[in-house]
Amino acid sequence: MSDPGKLNTSSSELDLDRPNIEDYLPSGASIHEPHGQLRLRDLLDISPTLTEAAGAIIDDSFTRCFKSNPPEPWNWNVYLFPLWCCGVVVRYGILFPVRVIVLTIGWIIFLSAYIPVHVLLKGHDKLRKKIERYLVELICSFFVASWTGVVKYHGPRPSMRPKQVFVSNHTSMIDFIVLEQMTPFAVIMQKHPGWVGLLQSTILDSLGCIWFNRSEAKDRETVAKKLRDHVQGSDNNPLLIFPEGTCVNNHYTVMFKKGAFELGCTVCPIAVKYNKIFVDAFWNSRKQSFTMHLLQLMTSWAVVCDVWYLEPQTLKPGETAIEFAERVRDIISVRAGLKKVPWDGYLKYSRPSPKHRELKQQSFAETILRRLEER
Amino acid sequence: KKTTISVFRPLRFPISFLLRSLHCRPRVTQTSLPFAAAAAAAATARRAQHFAAMGNSSSMLTQYDIEEVQEHCNHAFSQQETVSLYQRFCQLDRSSGGFISADEFLSVPEFAVNPLAQRLLRTVDGLNFKEFVAFLSAFSPRATLQQKIEFIFKVYDSDGKGSVSFKDLFDVLRDLTGHFISEEQREQVLKQVLEEAGYRKDSSLVLADFVKILGNPGLKMEVEVPVD
Numbered sequence: 001m002s003d004p005g006k007l008n009t010s011s012s013e014l015d016l017d018r019p020n021i022e023d024y025l026p027s028g029a030s031i032h033e034p035h036g037q038l039r040l041r042d043l044l045d046i047s048p049t050l051t052e053a054a055g056a057i058i059d060d061s062f063t064r065c066f067k068s069n070p071p072e073p074w075n076w077n078v079y080l081f082p083l084w085c086c087g088v089v090v091r092y093g094i095l096f097p098v099r100v101i102v103l104t105i106g107w108i109i110f111l112s113a114y115i116p117v118h119v120l121l122k123g124h125d126k127l128r129k130k131i132e133r134y135l136v137e138l139i140c141s142f143f144v145a146s147w148t149g150v151v152k153y154h155g156p157r158p159s160m161r162p163k164q165v166f167v168s169n170h171t172s173m174i175d176f177i178v179l180e181q182m183t184p185f186a187v188i189m190q191k192h193p194g195w196v197g198l199l200q201s202t203i204l205d206s207l208g209c210i211w212f213n214r215s216e217a218k219d220r221e222t223v224a225k226k227l228r229d230h231v232q233g234s235d236n237n238p239l240l241i242f243p244e245g246t247c248v249n250n251h252y253t254v255m256f257k258k259g260a261f262e263l264g265c266t267v268c269p270i271a272v273k274y275n276k277i278f279v280d281a282f283w284n285s286r287k288q289s290f291t292m293h294l295l296q297l298m299t300s301w302a303v304v305c306d307v308w309y310l311e312p313q314t315l316k317p318g319e320t321a322i323e324f325a326e327r328v329r330d331i332i333s334v335r336a337g338l339k340k341v342p343w344d345g346y347l348k349y350s351r352p353s354p355k356h357r358e359l360k361q362q363s364f365a366e367t368i369l370r371r372l373e374e375r
Numbered sequence: 376k377k378t379t380i381s382v383f384r385p386l387r388f389p390i391s392f393l394l395r396s397l398h399c400r401p402r403v404t405q406t407s408l409p410f411a412a413a414a415a416a417a418a419t420a421r422r423a424q425h426f427a428a429m430g431n432s433s434s435m436l437t438q439y440d441i442e443e444v445q446e447h448c449n450h451a452f453s454q455q456e457t458v459s460l461y462q463r464f465c466q467l468d469r470s471s472g473g474f475i476s477a478d479e480f481l482s483v484p485e486f487a488v489n490p491l492a493q494r495l496l497r498t499v500d501g502l503n504f505k506e507f508v509a510f511l512s513a514f515s516p517r518a519t520l521q522q523k524i525e526f527i528f529k530v531y532d533s534d535g536k537g538s539v540s541f542k543d544l545f546d547v548l549r550d551l552t553g554h555f556i557s558e559e560q561r562e563q564v565l566k567q568v569l570e571e572a573g574y575r576k577d578s579s580l581v582l583a584d585f586v587k588i589l590g591n592p593g594l595k596m597e598v599e600v601p602v603d
């Protein structure tokens with residue numbers, strides 16, 4: 001069957017990342033009575049399959065993960081509307097300029113310290129790295145201040161040790177900034193175009209960050225190798241990975257990719273949960289560019305979030321990487337109050353592989369053949 | 376079915392743009408909110424093209440629209456459900472063209488893994504909202520058994536000639552079983568089952584046959600529309 005449209009079916013490599021989705025999907029209730037002669041009615045009655053298709057059209061758990069939930073309008077009223085208008089004036093007229101000023105000052109300080117250090121201290125790597133780390137933490141604090149970020153950190157702060165990797169759920173690129181404010185992580189991220197890409201290739205490179213390209217299949221092995229090398233090095237910054245692979249709307253978690261869990265080191269989960277009353281921090285990359293997203297944050301009241309540093313986990317004997325990933329996802333979801341969903345985040349960009357359809361076809365075929373034998 | 380841009384689209388755009396930029400969104404109106412009244416006035420002026428070009432405004436559905444849709448689908452859905460379906464339609468219609476393309480349907484992974492997805496796409500490609508609701512009306516709890524059987528018949532009879540041939544049955548069975556049964560086995564199963572029911576291999580089934588076969592003891596084909 002040919003797929004119309006420009007999305008490609010995901011390569012079979014990505015199949016290995018997922019545990020059995022059939023465990024989660026609503027099972028098409030067994031179509032026929034398990035015994036009895038096969039009748040024409042049983043073959044003609046495709047209603048369970050059609051019901052599943054219609055159910056998917058009306059509401060499906062995957063699209064729900066990426067739905068932005070803007071706050072409900074509350075201002076359709078004679079006295080609330082002026083109040084809300086005052087709010088708009090304060091946000092756009094007072095807060096926004098102040099925040100822009102704060103951010104500009106921050107950038108000036110950062111650049112005037114970073115560029116000399118980067119250029120002049122080329123010989124003294126250790127000292128340079130230390131100062132650069134501190135400076136990046138500084139600029140991240142400025143960013144957070146520019147959204148009036150109120151971040152509560154729970155749990156012991158991460159320490160700089162080799163052979164450990166941090167994983168977190170992903171809502172927006174600001175996750176990285178919020179976490180970076182406290183600890184100088186090296187992150188693995190999709191290479192973005194525009195000014196973000198420029199930042200990535202200059203400043204974040206010095207932290208030891210790793211870049212990949214989602215659309216290149218071969219990229220996977222090179223990136224896996226880079227990950228392993230980074231983790232083994234003892235004075236590299238601790239590595240932060242977002243195993244979901246894409247931004248999810250902070251109500252759900254999609255399946256974790258197993259790459260982070262097969263590096264043979266301890267995995268320290270971090271859970272991040274944003275408080276939606278003040279602003280919806282989900283970056284819907286389909287609807288907004290990152291610049292618009294930042295502007296939206298800077299014109300809202302505050303960004304309030306909780307960050308939990310959870311207990312480090314190791315691979316249990318007899319556990320596969322996928323089971324380990326699911327276990328860690330469970331821990332993070334429970335802590336942050338998120339619901340788990342059995343889909344791979346990359347299905348945003350590609351079609352599901354035929355494997356799932358084949359499972360359904362196989363079970364139906366087997367029922368038919370079995371009942372045929374029973375005559 | 377594919378749409379032309381409504382002449383009044385430029386009129387609606389500034390309204391929705393204004394509202395969106397102020398972070399307001401009018402609810403579905405049954406009252407006389409000022410913005411919604413303006414939209415309703417614009418809507419009455421172009422009944423015929425209205426559903427063809429919904430544009431990119433979410434929830435800008437007036438009472439007239441809801442009633443028109445309900446009439447079209449024989450009141451299979453309540454007003455609340457119609458509104459929910461509209462929100463879902465706008466969510467799926469990412470390009471905001473007023474219709475959902477096959478590509479946008481296939482971007483729902485739960486739909487894409489369904490064995491009958493390709494067959495359904497032939498019916499469902501490029502539907503505007505009214506046709507979308509009419510399509511789903513067979514799955515409403517208020518739909519009659521006759522409507523459900525007609526729906527199944529239409530899935531089988533994809534070229535709309537009014538009768539289902541052996542080839543149609545064979546194709547659907549192939550979709551449902553994939554390559555886990557060989558072609559010969561499939562043919563054999565179908566022939567056997569048809570003969571048992573009193574039909575020959577080359578006889579084609581019409582709607583009345585379907586009603587006879589599936590009518591007793593009835594079908595369970597219902598989907599619940601989530602209403603917040």
